[in-house]
Amino acid sequence: MRKRLMTTIAAGVLGGALVLTGCSTGGDQGHQGHKGGSSASAPASSDGGMDHSSMEHPMDGGPAPAGIEEATSPKYPVGTKVTLTADHMEGMDGAKATIVGAFDTYTYAVNFTPTTGGAPVxxxxxxxxxxxxxxxxxxxxxxxxxxxxxxxxxxxxxxKATIAFSTDQTVYMVDYEAGGMKMTNHKWVVESEIKPAS
Structure with missing residues (x-):
């Protein structure tokens, strides 16, 4: 009986570890900064064929990085209600959002291996x-x-990362709600991943 209990516990612990690490095998993450105190488990889509179903993402992405320039005449000014077409995280595509920052800079998709170990992203x-x-x-x-x-x-x-590709589209921080969770200061979505609110 004791041996069966220990085996069950070990299997449960191993299963939990697999769930927590499964999202670090590559693909697209939700792009929150880790400045916020609380986090939410928000599944991500499989961009590039990778699964990030259990990545932990802070619900508040924190402020924009120092030195970034605000866009002078963005298509979607701060306060604009929009619909997201990006699928960085589960429930993001089609979500209603509010623009909270619009910036002119270069924006990159990157390939990297987390410093915490695990498979490349x-x-x-x-x-x-x-x-x-x-x-x-x-x-x-x-x-x-x-x-x-x-x-x-x-x-x-x-x-350490490698630039996969880049864009000079206006890049935005957004607040949005998906799956009952409110994400604030989400980093980042580019202009082609946004459409006017319907």
Missing amino acids: KDHKWVVQQEIKDAGTKRLPDGTEVTLEAEHMEGMKGA
Whole structure:
């Protein structure tokens, strides 16, 4: 009886560990900073064929990084109600959102291996120029190896990464609600991932 109980407990612990680490196998994360105190388990879509079903994301992404320039005439000004078309996290595509920041910068999808271990993350959307160590002001070419300063997920800050591709579209921070959870200061969605609220 004791042996069966210990086996059941061990299996439960192992299963829990697999659930917690399953989201670090690559693909697209929700892009929250880790400044907020509370977090929510929000499944992410499989962008690039990877599963992030259990990634922990803070519900508050925190402020925009220092040095980022506010957009002078964004298509969606701060306060605009919009509909998201991005699928960075479960429930994001089609969610109603409010623009809380609009910025002009270069925005990158990156491939990296978390500093906490685990499998590589592919095409993480998005990291802005100001979240890359010593990035300077010029657009970084695809394939450039960089060090991340963003904290969108555990193990991201300090990770070595490679630029997969980039855009100079206006990039936005948004507040939105999905699956009963309110996400604030979500980083990031680019202009092509937003449409006017219906």
